Amino acid sequence: MENSNKYLSHIKPTWCPGCGNFGIFTSLKNAFKKLDLDPSELAVVTDVGCSGNTADFLKTYVFHALHGRALPPAAGIKLANHKLKVVAIIGDGGCYGEGLGHYINLMRGNHDITVLVHDNSLYSLTTGQTSPTTPKGIKTKSSPNGVIEEPLNPLALALANSASFCARTYALDIKDQTNTIIKAISHSGFSLIDILQPCITFNKTQTIKWYQERVYKLKNRFKNKEEAFKETLRTDKLGTGIFWQEKRPAYHQECQTLKNEALVAKNIKNINLGELIDKLV
Amino acid sequence: MKNSINIKIGGHAGEGIKVSGLILTRSLTRLGYSTFSYSEYPSLIRGGHNTYQIQVGLHKVQACLRKLDILIALNQETIKLHQDELKKTSLVIYDPGEFKLPLGELKGKYLAIPLLKITNKAGGKPIMANMASLASVLTLLGIELNTFKDIIRKEFSKKGEDLVKANIEVGEAGKNYVLKNYFQEKLVLEKPKTNLKRMVLTGNEAIALGALAGGLQFYSAYPMTPATSILHYLASIENQTNIVVKQTEDEISAINMALGASFAGVLSMTATSGGGLCLMAEGISMAGVAEIPLVIVNSMRPGPALGMPTWTSQGDLQFVLHIGHDEFPRIIFTPGDAKEAFELTKLSFELAEKYQLPVFILVDKYLSESDFSTQLFKKDHPAKRFSMADNLGPKDEFYKRYKLTENGVSKRSIPGQKGGIHCCNSYEHDENGLGTEEGEMRIKMMDKRMKKMKLLEKEIKGVSLFGPKKAKLSLISWGSNKGVILEALKELKNVNFLHLSCVWPFPKKEVEEFIKTSEKCYSIEGNATGQLTSLIKQETGLTLQSVLKYDGRPFWVEEIIKKFTN
Ligand SMILES: Cc1ncc(C[n+]2csc(CCOP(=O)(O)OP(=O)(O)O)c2C)c(N)n1
Ligand code: SF4
Numbered sequence: 001m002e003n004s005n006k007y008l009s010h011i012k013p014t015w016c017p018g019c020g021n022f023g024i025f026t027s028l029k030n031a032f033k034k035l036d037l038d039p040s041e042l043a044v045v046t047d048v049g050c051s052g053n054t055a056d057f058l059k060t061y062v063f064h065a066l067h068g069r070a071l072p073p074a075a076g077i078k079l080a081n082h083k084l085k086v087v088a089i090i091g092d093g094g095c096y097g098e099g100l101g102h103y104i105n106l107m108r109g110n111h112d113i114t115v116l117v118h119d120n121s122l123y124s125l126t127t128g129q130t131s132p133t134t135p136k137g138i139k140t141k142s143s144p145n146g147v148i149e150e151p152l153n154p155l156a157l158a159l160a161n162s163a164s165f166c167a168r169t170y171a172l173d174i175k176d177q178t179n180t181i182i183k184a185i186s187h188s189g190f191s192l193i194d195i196l197q198p199c200i201t202f203n204k205t206q207t208i209k210w211y212q213e214r215v216y217k218l219k220n221r222f223k224n225k226e227e228a229f230k231e232t233l234r235t236d237k238l239g240t241g242i243f244w245q246e247k248r249p250a251y252h253q254e255c256q257t258l259k260n261e262a263l264v265a266k267n268i269k270n271i272n273l274g275e276l277i278d279k280l281v
Numbered sequence: 282m283k284n285s286i287n288i289k290i291g292g293h294a295g296e297g298i299k300v301s302g303l304i305l306t307r308s309l310t311r312l313g314y315s316t317f318s319y320s321e322y323p324s325l326i327r328g329g330h331n332t333y334q335i336q337v338g339l340h341k342v343q344a345c346l347r348k349l350d351i352l353i354a355l356n357q358e359t360i361k362l363h364q365d366e367l368k369k370t371s372l373v374i375y376d377p378g379e380f381k382l383p384l385g386e387l388k389g390k391y392l393a394i395p396l397l398k399i400t401n402k403a404g405g406k407p408i409m410a411n412m413a414s415l416a417s418v419l420t421l422l423g424i425e426l427n428t429f430k431d432i433i434r435k436e437f438s439k440k441g442e443d444l445v446k447a448n449i450e451v452g453e454a455g456k457n458y459v460l461k462n463y464f465q466e467k468l469v470l471e472k473p474k475t476n477l478k479r480m481v482l483t484g485n486e487a488i489a490l491g492a493l494a495g496g497l498q499f500y501s502a503y504p505m506t507p508a509t510s511i512l513h514y515l516a517s518i519e520n521q522t523n524i525v526v527k528q529t530e531d532e533i534s535a536i537n538m539a540l541g542a543s544f545a546g547v548l549s550m551t552a553t554s555g556g557g558l559c560l561m562a563e564g565i566s567m568a569g570v571a572e573i574p575l576v577i578v579n580s581m582r583p584g585p586a587l588g589m590p591t592w593t594s595q596g597d598l599q600f601v602l603h604i605g606h607d608e609f610p611r612i613i614f615t616p617g618d619a620k621e622a623f624e625l626t627k628l629s630f631e632l633a634e635k636y637q638l639p640v641f642i643l644v645d646k647y648l649s650e651s652d653f654s655t656q657l658f659k660k661d662h663p664a665k666r667f668s669m670a671d672n673l674g675p676k677d678e679f680y681k682r683y684k685l686t687e688n689g690v691s692k693r694s695i696p697g698q699k700g701g702i703h704c705c706n707s708y709e710h711d712e713n714g715l716g717t718e719e720g721e722m723r724i725k726m727m728d729k730r731m732k733k734m735k736l737l738e739k740e741i742k743g744v745s746l747f748g749p750k751k752a753k754l755s756l757i758s759w760g761s762n763k764g765v766i767l768e769a770l771k772e773l774k775n776v777n778f779l780h781l782s783c784v785w786p787f788p789k790k791e792v793e794e795f796i797k798t799s800e801k802c803y804s805i806e807g808n809a810t811g812q813l814t815s816l817i818k819q820e821t822g823l824t825l826q827s828v829l830k831y832d833g834r835p836f837w838v839e840e841i842i843k844k845f846t847n
Contacts (some may be wrong), residue, residue: 040699055715080542263524
């Protein structure tokens with residue numbers, strides 16, 4: 001306990017009692033502890049939302065980004081100092097709605113960041129409007145006649161867009177979730193976990209019971225992407241575990257100028273523009 | 282003999298006009314002349330009318346005149362389009378094998394030079410006909426081709442010795458043709474008396490170099506004319522300078538990635554034009570509240586919305602003064618030429634870090650893409666870091682990164698640094714950076730940030746005065762109009778000019794004094810409502826008349842002269 005406390009600020013989480021965010025938060029700090037990460041070497045980027053409020057409960061370096069924009073600064077931090085571990089915490093609204101372009105593009109780049117999407121199928125901090133993962137037909141404050149759109153499939157998108165680590169966890173399965181988070185943080189490259197997170201206050205359809213009836217653990221790793229893809233299309237049951245993991249150099253490892261040292265260590269004391277200036281004569 | 286000449290090349294896009302123009306500019310600059318070159322082109326890859334215009338002089342030139350001495354017409358359209366820029370004495374070079382002269386009365390003298398024919402005869406490819414026309418111009422100016430050949434070598438040596446040779450042969454052929462047929466038309470340009478070494482670079486290249494001199498480490502951007510060439514230039518020297526250049530999926534990502542990089546301790550910059558800046562607005566206000574150092578270049582083009590992508594404008598002044606919601610301190614530099622662009626961008630990096638705020642470099646297409654000849658910049662730049670906390674100790678405790686200090690500046694710690702843990706927060710926050718909605722803390726933090734404005738006023742010299750202290754007529758302007766107005770001042774007597782190279786913090790004292798001691802004072806601006814005039818009114822209560830232009834073109838020297846002579 002002593003040890004996992006070192007990642008915690010003096011502010012106690014303010015989520016509704018019973019909120020799935022508690023399970024994710026516990027798993028996260030357990031993972032930090034098991035990996036024995038140094039809080040000073042850890043940069044957590046949070047989005048804006050109930051999930052993003054995690055910012056205030058942590059005692060690590062934290063960047064509390066704008067809504068939908070957690071991923072670009074996370075990638076920027078990693079490019080600036082690839083010695084750091086970078087974890088982004090974001091809601092389904094921020095990641096799959098407001099910031100969807102960043103999600104798709106940064107995974108293509110295999111930026112070495114871990115993205116934990118607290119997917120509660122709602123915009124919760126703003127009191128429960130429909131989100132990109134709200135199932136069709138669900139009535140929310142902003143869709144009193146039922147949502148017209150089909151829900152977005154984050155894992156299928158990730159598989160199709162070259163994410164090198166894609167997983168799903170269930171917020172309340174702390175043991176499994178901790179393990180998956182450990183694997184994601186240890187993975188070199190873009191790691192995504194779509195976390196099924198009950199919002200007990202606003203989501204009256206996808207309740208804890210609803211999840212319990214559907215969630216099951218994936219047994220073996222899939223042999224190929226096609227099989228994994230098939231699993232992402234299932235809606236009757238929701239498999240948890242790693243859908244896909246592959247070894248690929250991360251963005252910073254392929255970046256010519258980051259081969260030797262971290263950018264933040266670049267010496268700027270003796271800048272010489274001689275050659276560049278001579279070229280302009 | 283002439284001591285200043287104005288040359289224009291015109292033709293279709295895709296005919297290598299810009300490359301040829303730059304070769305001529307570099308050749309003349311190397312010979313010791315001062316040059317200024319300006320290009321116009323439509324937002325198309327092929328087709329459309331393109332021009333490149335060079336003002337070359339014995340003494341410092343800083344803008345182009347409208348009236349031409351020499352026009353190289355690569356198509357008939359060029360001759361028709363530029364009639365009102367021609368004088369009786371202007372020479373127009375054209376290839377009679379390519380097109381006939383338009384019917385009707387034409388201004389100027391027409392030199393028929395069979396450029397393509399002599400190029401073929403010299404063994405060159407059709408595109409090399411440009412070299413024949415450039416050599417013809419140099420010969421008309423009474424200039425030997427040695428330096429021109431050096432530049433050809435420099436430009437084409439990467440593409441092989443054969444290509445260099447062929448281009449040189451074509452140049453020789455052009456020279457010989459002129460010597461034989463048009464020797465009497467010579468427009469001899471006086472030889473320069475100095476061998477002052479100058480460089481030729483665009484405003485955008487000057488900004489990029491200034492950024493490097495200031496310690497730039499990370500650059501993220503999304504392409505948008507006229508800021509794009511900063512991205513191109515920095516990407517081309519990324520490996521050589523050991524920086525990271527990242528093209529992002531959009532401008533929102535560009536600024537947020539730069540914010541993350543800056544938070545992690547690297548010196549960062551992004552650049553865009555108006556439309557992209559709109560998308561960056563929220564990121565800019567995050568830099569404001571979270572006190573993140575960031576340099577942002579906005580190169581203006583006419584708007585609103587897509588406007589006129591490849592043309593110039595000064596329509597974003599009030600936008601940049603206010604961009605981002607609520608209030609936070611900022612700096613806005615408005616450099617007037619390449620040298621100022623270099624120096625002020627370098628300074629931006631220092632100030633962004635010292636005061637932990639967004640610093641804008643507000644320029645326009647005219648400055649970004651024109652070629653300036655200027656004395657070589659200093660080569661060595663020992664850049665420094667500012668306002669960084671050190672020796673924080675080994676503890677894993679919160680650090681008061683937003684400590685409420687007397688002057689508002691608190692020292693930053695960066696991830697990886699022991700003892701510096703904090704939250705860099707887009708929400709209002711306490712001294713550790715943790716979110717707060719408490720009224721008293723909000724006021725304290727707001728005051729902390731705004732206090733920094735006071736310190737800035739002492740750091741920045743935002744104006745330069747040209748001409749006598751007291752004059753019959755006073756002009757005040759900002760940004761790229763500087764060169765045009767200084768050229769006009771060569772003709773206008775008893776006129777002085779106050780150039781603003783920084784509009785925020787507003788140089789109140791200097792502007793007030795200038796206006797109050799003037800007999801008649803005008804503000805000169807490239808927008809439709811007189812945005813500087815409004816700013817002056819807001820800050821000093823004084824009302825000026827504005828001379829405005831918003832057709833996408835820069836002011837012409839003659840326009841300014843005419844406006845103030847009667
Ligand atoms: C640019 C912008 N638009 C809207 C908001 C308001 N807003 C804050 S959080 C949020 C949605 C939160 O939903 P989600 O990302 O799923 O997180 P959750 O609260 O469900 O954890 C919205 C719309 C904002 N802060 N910024
Ligand atoms: S509103 Fe929902 S997501 Fe937010 S804290 Fe409450 S239960 Fe959790």
